[in-house]
Amino acid sequence: MSLTLFLIQCLNGLQYGTLLFLIAAGLTLVFGVMGFINLAHGVQYMVGAYLVFAFQQLTGSFVAAVILSMAAALLLGLLLEHFVFRHLYGRDHLAQVLATFGIIIFLNELAKILFGPGTLTIEPPEFLAGSVQLTEQLRYPVYRFVTILAGLIVAVLLYITVTRTRVGMLIRAGATTPDMVSALGINVQKLFMIVFGVGAMLAGFAGVIAAPIFAIEPGMGDNILIIAFVVIIIGGVGSIRGAFLGALMVGLFDTVGRTLLIEGLEVVFPPSVSNQVGPALASMLVYILMAAVLVVRPQGLLPAKGAA
């Protein structure tokens, strides 16, 4: 593999990793704080992508569309919390799985009806359309750099919020001993609502910035949800740092590792074997990484020790 290709794959991995982080962060916070398993988190990512598509058609401006979509994603999250999730916090995980599975089915079908079953694409905005010359042969799109940057900024902001602010302290306390927090006069219900809304907005934001890169289609959130679970298992449930580490590992493994593996197999085996084994093994790579982490550290690499 040439150095140029390797660099591109690294950047793609980084970009995929930051995107995964945005999704996994909300998922892990919601689970860590409320003990709530939200399968519909992936579908909120899809909703973000469709929203930015719809708003861009309406307003014609990408920036306005981004802002409106984030507001709408937050609103949707709060509505879902109010009407469904709130009633399931104390219930067992099976009821939560059943309800959120129902929401996925509903929203996927709704997207199919409103926007059609095919894939949609939108262009990145004009001012982010170009690409940067990195080396002599390597140009990389500005928009992808911006998504990496946006993901990193959100990661830092989130980390500071959770570790350095009052709300963050409440979130950490609520994750460990919700009854005690409630007894101290904190409105836990409101805290849960905030965490849920922020989680939904992060997933929506991930969908928004992914829209110009990947195709928008019904069900696009389902696969990324499962990868986000893998990220959480690798990083440790409830931990923001763990989610960040896991997301970058999965992102890089899935892009760089995939290429390296296929090229490596071509060196060792004749093409007839490597062409058959390569793709199958490459698609298992991320899960093998997860299995390896489970063998060594079943609780994840950076589990939350009462702290996020």
Added chain:
Amino acid sequence: MMRVDRSFLVMALIFALLLAAPFVLPLVEQTYLLSLLIKAMLLAIAAISLDLLVGHGGMVSLGHAAFVAIGAYAAAIGLESGIENILALLVLAVLVSGLFALVTGALALRTSGVYFLMITLAFGQMAYFTLTSLAPYGGDDGLTLWSMATLFGSDVVQNGGQLYLVILLTLLASWWGVHRLSNARFGRVLRAARDNPGRTEIMGFSIFRYRLTAYVIAGMIAAVSGLLTMQHAEFVSPAMAAWQRSGDLLVIVVLGGLGTRNGALLGALFLVLVEEVLGSIFHEWRLLYGPLLVLMALHAKGGLSDLLFPAHGPETTDATRANGEQI
């Protein structure tokens, strides 16, 4: 005793109806219903095995469809390589699926609770993507089979033969097997580990071993469902392993009633019925099905089995307690 007999009566009634269907339905020219019943029975076999995990073991697995698909693919690949005897294919499917269950189960059971759910989901997805990358066996599009398995040369296990009865008998056997297993010491230990893992461990049972055994058995039964699905559809595709199929199986088990004798059976019939009725009313039936699941999760806690036949036998009380957070 009366209470226990009642769930047997329900079961006997369902099986009698299923047995009568192939004789009655052609008379009223409703043969289409037969394929629906086959679909429900195949789902029920897989759901019965899942109930052993979720209902009795408290292990919420969201990757069970992978075992169905792996069983179907193992049989289909065996068939393509020239094995025609369905018994040989059965052994092959069960072994491959059991091996997959052993490896992934041993890893997934290192954790508990919601981790278990995520990990089974992830391994299910791994199976799905692996199947889509099997280019020699159809890849994404799946594999159409041109000749089907036989029983020592007889077509009794094919669509042209008595496949309906074979599936019905398999369903009966899985129902009976899981029922016996759950009443035996094995099932009691599983339920004890679900309700109080610490105490069970102290009593000298290795929870891990019991759970792993249950996981492998469930995977093997699901593989039988996969083999019969292949035999009925004459086609296998990675879509069988899609995580939505695992979700459907979980919906069946929960709607039917966890850890109840007939829950999986009722749930499977109900799901096929709902799909068919809603689907015939309007094309976008999922718009109703989704909210229906949400409502069920919010309000119907005991499942269909409790709703239709509110018996208060020892098993139903178990099921209402099954909602604990242990694995």
